[in-house]
Amino acid sequence: MQKILEQAVKNGLQEIYGVTINSVEFQATKKDFEGDFTIVVFAFLRSIKGNPVEIGTKLGEYLVENVAEVTRFNVVKGFLNLVISDSFFINSFNAIYKTKNFGFVAPNPKDKAVMVEYSSPNTNKPLHLGHIRNNLLGYSVAEIIAAAGKKVYKTQIINDRGIHICKSMLAWQRYGNGETPESTGLKGDKLVGDYYVKFDKEYKKEIATLISEGKTEEESKKQAPILLEAQEMLRKWEAGDKKVVTLWKTMNQWVFDGFDETYKELGVNFDKNYYESNTYLLGKDIVAEGLQKGIFYKKEDGSVWIDLTEDGLDEKIVLRADGTAVYMTQDIGTAIERFKDFDLEELVYTVGNEQDYHFKVLFLILSKLGYSWAKNCYHLSYGMVDLPSGKMKSREGTVVDADDLMLEMTDTARTISQELGKLEGYSEEEKEVLYKTIGLGALKYYILKVDPKKRILFNPEESVDFAGNTGPFIQYTYARIQSILRKADFDYNTTLEIGESPLHEKERSLIKQLFLFPEIIQNAAANHSPALIANYTYDLVKEYNSFYQSVPILGCENEQEKIRRTQLSKKVGETIKSAFKLLGINVPKRM
Known part of the structure; x- marks a missing residue:
């Protein structure tokens, strides 16, 4: 039009x-x-x-x-x-009513793909609240880009090596007495995370002892025996020591199994995993080539750097004096590897905003190395998630565990639902499924409705509110629509004629809101922003509720109006379900 x-x-x-x-x-x-x-x-x-x-x-x-x-x-x-004219709106609505997956575009097999990286955890601790925002953002952005018509690969790089995992391994060797996830009943990632916390406690004790013996705090931190032993373990791992590598594989598998449980509960998945233990040497050859071309330069101590001061950045090390790689080296190599593995158009990194500078440098280096696709690398930068109780610290064991938070959300949904008393006729099993659907829907929507760049103060109880801009409010509207459709005892799947019944202003507003959905998907994909989908859905639901309260639906005396309003209800329900699917949120048929 x-x-x-x-x-x-x-x-x-x-x-x-x-x-x-x-x-x-x-x-x-x-x-x-x-x-x-x-x-x-x-x-x-x-x-x-x-x-x-x-x-x-x-x-x-x-x-x-x-x-x-x-x-x-x-x-x-x-x-x-x-x-x-009414005829334009009715004819247009007839077209979208018959359209399956309205708003979604099928990918062109000839187009290149988009890769979205998210999660990318360390294997020394369970996933926490920060990982939840990361996973929800990355997964949703991947789903939205796919809905916009692109082939998408979801991936993560698991940080499964380094001093952090050696700390957990050493603490388990010293204090674990051979316990396993099976013997303790703990998820593997939690068991390993407990030993990471244990290491930190013992490390602090040793620092305090050394300080009491007259050493400075800086000397004590470097000379604590437990840290020196962990560093030696890392050297042995890099040298391929069989005993260390066997323990590393065992404990990492405990963590991988634990992560898989959390991902399943959270409702996210991956098409390919990369592992730092396989990628940490990548990029060294690229640095050597760049050195020959004059893109990098070597300092007197043998370390290799790049000078980006003319580009408004600073000097950045890409290889240590002893020839070992830094994270930047690895990221250069991994990016190149991904574009070799897949025919990619774009590579999206879902990483917190504390790494904004790192990605500016990475993309600039890739561009200077001559990779034309560097301009298609995008950092999906997001703000931190805070709780009313304050900041989280992994080493001190004050992190909000992802599994615990999901369980708490289900419990909160249970408490509020029971207080509202709307679940008559549900079996206990049906109730539990519903509590989980509401709880996780509340969590996901609360996080995804906010622009990714903004910091979030997450309040569990506020998120499980059945009024306002929340997941449960939208889920409740969807369930209300399903109730209307169950009660409709007539055939409403007929093509609407213009007829003599004019459109009510609320019908017109609702149709106009539905028309926006395809454009919203495209905008959300272009801006890497699930918040656009979330807030569109809220606006659609507000428009529907205004329609629901203003006009009769099943009680219409005019047959044409009754069919039209039932069809409108059905299409709104389908659109809510589609939009929430892009956010990784389920919708219940009854509430």
């Missing part, structure tokens, strides 16, 4: 004023005025001299006469509001 109007406006201004314009500016019609499309007349004053109200009136008259769908207009200052 907008394309039709744009061409008609161009033709009208040419015919009335003899001027040619390049574009027409549209904006949403304000609630106070009648209209479905609003044209900004002020924009034409660059080409036409005159009063904007007069110009708008002449243009409105032309459009009513020449565009069948324009039934009437009004002009408010420099804004031309156009009213579009």
Whole structure:
């Protein structure tokens, strides 16, 4: 419709004023005025001299006469509001009602793919609240990009080597007495995480002892025997010591198994895993080539650097003096490896905003190395998640465990649902499934409705509110629609005719809101922002609830209106379900 109007406006201004314009500016019609499309007349004053109200009136008259769908207009200052015919809305709704997966675009097999990296945890501790935002963002962005018509690969790089895992391994050797996830009943990631905390406690004791013996704090931190032993363990691992490698494999597998349970509960998945133990040497050859080409330079101590000061950044080390790689080296190599493994158009890194500078440097280095695809690398930077209790620290064991939080969300949903007393006729098993659906829906929606760049203060109880901009409120509306459809004892799947029944203003508003869904998906994909999907869904639900409260649906005496409003309800329900699927949220049929 907008394309039709744009061409008609161009033709009208040419015919009335003899001027040619390049574009027409549209904006949403304000609630106070009648209209479905609003044209900004002020924009034409660059080409036409005159009063904007007069110009708008002449243009409105032309459009009513020449565009069948324009039934009437009004002009408010420099804004031309156009009213579009019922027939246009009903015909358009007929088309989308029959469309399966409305708003989704099938991928073109010839197009290149997009890879989205997320999660990427360390194997020395369980996933925590920060990982939840990371996983929900990465998974949702991948689903949205796929819905927008791209082939998508979901991936993670698991940080399964280094001093952090050696600390857990050493603490388990010293204090574990051979215990396992099976013998303790603990998830493997939690068991290993406990020993990471244990290491830190023993390390601090040794530091305190050394300080009491007269050493400085800095000396004590470097000379604590437990740390020196962990460093020696890392050297043995890098040298391939069989005993150390066997323990490393065993404890990492405990963690991988634990992660898999958490991912399943959270409802996220991956197409491919990369492991730092396989990638940490990648990039060294690339650095050697870059050194020959003069992109990098070597300092007197043998370390290799790149000078990015002319680009507004600083100097960055890419290889240590002893020839070992740094994270930047590894990331250069891993990015190149991924573009070799897959025919990629874009690579999206879901990583917290504390790494903003790192990714600026990485993408610039890749560009200087001559990789044209470097411009298609994107850092999906997000803010931290805080709780009312304050900041989390892994070493001290004060992290909010992801599993515990998901369990707490289910418990919160259980408490609130029981207080509301709306679950008569449910079996205990059905209730538990529903509590989990509501609890996880609340968690996911609360996190995803916020722009990724913003920091979040997460309040579990506030998120499980059945009113306002929350997951449960939207889920409840979906369940209400399913109830209407169950009660509909007539065939409502017929093609609507224009007939004599005019559209109610609430029907018109609801259809207009539905029309936006395909564009919202494309915008959310382009901006890597699930928040656009979340807030669109909330707006759709508000529009539906206003419709529900303003007009009868199943109680309509007019058969045409009853069918139309039932169809509208059904399509809104389908769109809520589709939108929530993109956010990784389930919807219940009853609540």
